[in-house]
Amino acid sequence: xxxxxxxxxxxxxxxxxxxxxxxxxxxxxxxxxxxxxxxxxxxxxxxxxxxxxxxxxxxxxxxxxxxxxxxxxxxxxxxxxxxxxxxxxxxxxxxxxxxxxxxxxxxxxxxxxxxxxxxxxxxxxxxxxxxxxxxxxxxxxxxxxxxxxxxxxx
Numbered sequence: 001x002x003x004x005x006x007x008x009x010x011x012x013x014x015x016x017x018x019x020x021x022x023x024x025x026x027x028x029x030x031x032x033x034x035x036x037x038x039x040x041x042x043x044x045x046x047x048x049x050x051x052x053x054x055x056x057x058x059x060x061x062x063x064x065x066x067x068x069x070x071x072x073x074x075x076x077x078x079x080x081x082x083x084x085x086x087x088x089x090x091x092x093x094x095x096x097x098x099x100x101x102x103x104x105x106x107x108x109x110x111x112x113x114x115x116x117x118x119x120x121x122x123x124x125x126x127x128x129x130x131x132x133x134x135x136x137x138x139x140x141x142x143x144x145x146x147x148x149x150x151x152x153x154x
Contacts, residue, residue, distance in 0.1 A: 002095075002097075002098040002099070002100075003057075003058050003061060003062065003095050003096065003100055004090065004095035004096075004098075006054055006057075006058075007054055007055070007058055007086060007089075007095060008086055008090075010047070010050060010051040010054045010055075010082075011051065011075075011082035011083060011085065011086040012082075012083070012086075013047045013050075013051070014047055014048060014051045014076050014082040015080050015082055015083050017040070017043050017044035017047045017048070018044060018079040018080055019080075020040045020043065020044065021037075021040045021041055021043075021044040022079060023036075023040070024036035024037045024039075024040035024041070025037060042139075042143070045139055045142060045143075046135065046136075046139050048076055049135045049138055049139055050135055051076050051082065052073055052076060053131055053134075053135060055069070055072040055073050055076075056069070056073075057117060057120070058072075058094075058095070059072065060102075060113055060114060060117045061100050061101050061102050061117055061121075062094060062095065062096055062101065063101075064094060068089075068094065071085060072085055072089070100121050102114055102117050102118040102121055103118075103121045103122075104121065104122050106118075106121075
């Protein structure tokens with residue numbers, strides 16, 4: 001899968017899960033039910049973490065400037081901002097060609113971070129499994145810690 005397509009999928013998923021979470025919060029605020037907030041928040045949190053992983057992968061592979069990488073990560077914090085970031089990044093050519101720069105037939109990695117990404121791209125199925133486990137572990141820890149604002153303190 002090309003870097004552009006991968007990023008586009010996760011940027012759109014982040015946007016959709018923001019919509020779901022906001023809708024659940026509105027439904028709760030209207031007094032209808034609060035039962036939707038936990039699943040919508042959970043799905044959004046998982047997609048948020050996954051989007052961040054994909055953003056870092058592209059940041060390394062495409063050698064984005066620090067500001068671009070931080071803007072990409074920050075766009076996930078603002079509702080629906082991943083779409084404008086993705087559109088502008090695509091227009092500026094930040095996703096490059098269809099192949100990964102550090103893929104099996106690509107450039108030789110330099111430094112630890114590029115070696116890790118090159119390994120990930122050389123072993124995609126194992127990497128997906130390991131990244132899924134890592135995101136799930138982070139997600140589980142965050143769920144255990146609780147919401148950023150305790151429910152009774154709003």
